[in-house]
Amino acid sequence: MAMNKSFPERRPLFLLVLILSSLLVLMSYQVRTRRGNTLLEDSLLNASAPLVKGASGSVGFVTGFWRGYVDLRGARKENRTLRSEMGAFEELGRRGEEYRRENLRLRDLLDLKASLETPSLAAEVLALGTSSQARTALINRGSKDGVRRDMPVVSRKGVVGRVISAGAGISKVQLLIDPNSGVAGLLQRTRGQGMVVGLGDRGCRMEYVSELEDVEVGDVVVTSSLDRIYPKGVTVGVVSSVTEGDQLTKNILIRPEVDFRHLEEVLVLLKGPDPAATLEPSR
Amino acid sequence: MIPFWRGILALLVAAGGQLLLSRYLPAAARTVDLYTVLVLYYAVTRRRVAVMVMGTAAGLTEDLLAGTVLGVNAFKKTLVGYVMGTLGTYFMLNQPLPRFGVLFLATILEALTGAGLALVLGQHAVLPSMGDLVRLGMGNGVAGIIAYWMASKME
Numbered sequence: 344m345a346m347n348k349s350f351p352e353r354r355p356l357f358l359l360v361l362i363l364s365s366l367l368v369l370m371s372y373q374v375r376t377r378r379g380n381t382l383l384e385d386s387l388l389n390a391s392a393p394l395v396k397g398a399s400g401s402v403g404f405v406t407g408f409w410r411g412y413v414d415l416r417g418a419r420k421e422n423r424t425l426r427s428e429m430g431a432f433e434e435l436g437r438r439g440e441e442y443r444r445e446n447l448r449l450r451d452l453l454d455l456k457a458s459l460e461t462p463s464l465a466a467e468v469l470a471l472g473t474s475s476q477a478r479t480a481l482i483n484r485g486s487k488d489g490v491r492r493d494m495p496v497v498s499r500k501g502v503v504g505r506v507i508s509a510g511a512g513i514s515k516v517q518l519l520i521d522p523n524s525g526v527a528g529l530l531q532r533t534r535g536q537g538m539v540v541g542l543g544d545r546g547c548r549m550e551y552v553s554e555l556e557d558v559e560v561g562d563v564v565v566t567s568s569l570d571r572i573y574p575k576g577v578t579v580g581v582v583s584s585v586t587e588g589d590q591l592t593k594n595i596l597i598r599p600e601v602d603f604r605h606l607e608e609v610l611v612l613l614k615g616p617d618p619a620a621t622l623e624p625s626r
Numbered sequence: 627m628i629p630f631w632r633g634i635l636a637l638l639v640a641a642g643g644q645l646l647l648s649r650y651l652p653a654a655a656r657t658v659d660l661y662t663v664l665v666l667y668y669a670v671t672r673r674r675v676a677v678m679v680m681g682t683a684a685g686l687t688e689d690l691l692a693g694t695v696l697g698v699n700a701f702k703k704t705l706v707g708y709v710m711g712t713l714g715t716y717f718m719l720n721q722p723l724p725r726f727g728v729l730f731l732a733t734i735l736e737a738l739t740g741a742g743l744a745l746v747l748g749q750h751a752v753l754p755s756m757g758d759l760v761r762l763g764m765g766n767g768v769a770g771i772i773a774y775w776m777a778s779k780m781e
Contacts, residue, residue, distance in 0.1 A: 355674040359708045362682050366704070367746075369697040374747045382747060 448608050451499040456610055461574060463610040464488055466496075469513070471606060478521040478543060478603065480504070484611055485512040493572055495612045500600040501578030502526060502566060503609050516609075519579065519599055520547060528579050528597075529567035533557050536567055539579050539597060547580060549595040556593060558585045564597055574612065633668075633680055640664040641687050656758075657765030659733070661688045663773050665703045666732050666766075669710035670719040670774075681707035695747075702739045706732050722771045729770040730763035737762075 371382035449465070456463050464484055472479035484490050486509045496503040496516045504518040517524050520541040528539040528549055537552040549564060562582040568575035580597040588594035640660040648655035661684040668680040685700025692699070710732050719725055737754050744751040754762070 355678065355708070358675060359678055359704065362678055362704050363701060366682070366697040366701040370695050370701070370743075370747060373695050373697075374749065376748060 445607075448499075452608050452610055455497070455499045459574075459610070459612065461612045461614045463497075463612050464490065466490075466514075466609050466611050468606045468609060471603070478518040478524075478541060479507070480516045480518060480606060480609075482514050482516055482609060482611070483512065485510045485514050487511050489613050490514045490611055495573045495577075496609050497577055497612065498601055498606070498609050500602070501580065502573060502599075503601055503603075503606065505572055506611065514611075518603055519601065520544070520603055525570065526573060526579060527567045527569035528564045529575075530556070530558060530582075531563040531565050532559075533562070536569070537595070539564060542596075545596070546583065546599055547597040549582075549597055550592065552593045552595055554587060554591050554593050558582060558593055558595055560585060629676070633676075633683070636664055636667075637680070637683055637687060640684065641691060644688070645691060654765075657761045658769045659736075659762065659766055660769065660773075661685065661699070661703060662706070662732060662736060662766055663729065663770045665707040666710055666725075666729050666770060667774055667777060669707050669732075670714045670725060670728060672711075674708060674711040674715075677707040677711040678704050681705075698740070698743060701743055702736045705739055706736045709735065722775075725774060726767040726771055729767040733763035733766045734759055 371386055374382040376382055376385050452465055456465070466482035466484040469481040469483050472481070480503075482496070490506055490509045492506055492509060494506045496505060502519050504516045504521065504524060506514050507517045508515045518541070519526060519539070520543055522541050522543060524541045526539040528537050529535070530537075530549075530552075533556060535552055535556040535558065537549040539547050539549050542548055552558060560582050564579040564582065566573040566575055566577040566579060578600050580599040582595055583598040584596045586594040640663070644655065644658075644660045647658065647660070665677065665681045665684050668677045672680070681704035682700045685698075685703040686696065688694075688699040688703075689696045710728055713719075713728065717724060719728055737759055741751040741753045
C-alpha cells in the first residue's frame with residue numbers, strides 16, 4: 344500500500360532524505376580523517392576509486408589496444424618492406440650464385456682452352472633442339488667469328504658435337520647423341536677402335552669393335568681423330584654395358600660424359616680437322 | 627505575523643535563551659535544550675515539512691553558536707523532528723503528559739542519533755550516562771510543557 348502513495352504524500356520523506364544527505368555532506372566536509380583529509384574527500388576518493396580505476400583501466404586498455412594496433416600496422420608495413428627487401432636479396436643471392444657457377448664453368452672452359460693446342464672460341468648455348476630425330480644446339484657464334492661447318496665443339500667434360508651449319512652470328516651444332524652423328528672412338532685402356540654413334544637420350548653406341556677386344560664396363564672412350572673432325576684424345580664417354588653382338592662384334596653402350604640437358608658454355612675448336620692434333624684427356 | 631517570521635522569532639528566542647542559560651546557569655543549560663523543545667513544539671503542532679525546516683534551522687544555529695561540527699545538531703534535530711512529527715500524526719499530543727513523554731523520548735532519541743552519527747563520521751562516540759539522559763529528558767519535558775503553555779497563550 345505504501346508503494347501506492349503519491350509524491351505529495353511522500354514529499355516529507357524525500358525532503359528528509361535530502362536534508363539529511365546534505366547535512367552529512369556538510370559534516371563530511373569538516374570532519375578530518377586520520378590521514379588528514381576531510382571525510383568528504385575520503386568518501387569521494389573511495390567512491391570514485393573504482394570509477395577511476397575502471398576509467399584508468401579502460402584508458403589503459405584502449406591505449407594499449409591502440410598502441411598494439413599502431414605497432415601491428417607498423418610491423419605489418421615493416422614486414423612488407425622486409426619481405427620485399429628479402430626478396431630482392433634472395434634475387435641478388437640467386438644472381439650471385441648464378442654468376443659464381445657461371446664463373447666456375449668459364450674457369451673450367453678457360454682451363455680447357457689453355458690446355459688445347461688448337462685455337463678455340465668460347466660460345467654460349469642459346470637453345471637445345473630435342474626433337475626425336477635430331478639432337479642439336481644453337482650457339483651464339485657464327486661465321487663472322489670464324490666458325491665453319493664441321494668444326495668440333497667440346498666442353499670441359501668432353502665431346503659435345505660438331506658444327507653442321509654456321510650463320511653470321513649463330514651456328515647449329517649436331518650433338519654427340521644425335522642419331523646421325525658419328526665420332527671415331529678409341530678405347531683408352533685397350534686402344535681398340537670403333538665408331539661412336541648417337542642414340543638420343545639413351546647415350547651412344549660404339550660400333551665395329553671386335554668381339555675379341557677386351558672391353559669392360561667403365562672403360563673410357565676418347566676420340567681417335569680418324570674421322571678428321573675431332574682432335575685425338577677428347578673424352579667421349581664411359582662404357583656402361585658390353586654385350587655380345589652379331590657379326591663378330593661387341594655391342595657396347597656408352598654413357599657420354601657431357602650432360603647434354605645442362606649444356607651452357609662450350610668451346611668451338613677453330614682449326615679444321617687435323618689428325619695430328621691431340622688433346623690431353625680430361626679424365 | 628506570517629509563519630516564517632514567527633519561526634525566525636521563535637528560533638531567536640530559543641537561541642537567546644540557550645545562550646543565556648549556558649552563560650549564567652550552566653548547570654541548567656546541561657539539563658535543558660531549548661532548540662529541541664522548539665523543534666518538538668513544531669513536531670506536535672505543525673506539519674512535517676515545517677518541522678524538518680525548523681529542525682535544520684535550529685540545529686545549524688546551535689552548531690554555529692556552540693562551535694560544534696556544522697550539521698551535527700541539525701542532523702539530529704531534523705531526524706528527531708521528523709520522527710516525532712510522524713508520531714504526532716498517530717497520537718494525540720495536545721495534552722501535557724503525552725507531550726512530556728514525547729519530549730523525553732525525543733531527548734533519548736537525539737542522544738542515540740548523536741552517538742550513531744559520531745560513529746558514522748569516524749569520531750569517538752560518547753553516549754551520555756543514563757543519569758544525564760534522564761535529567762536532560764526531564765528537563766526538556768518540563769521546559770517544553772511550560773514553553774508550549776506559554777506559546778498556546780500567545781497564539
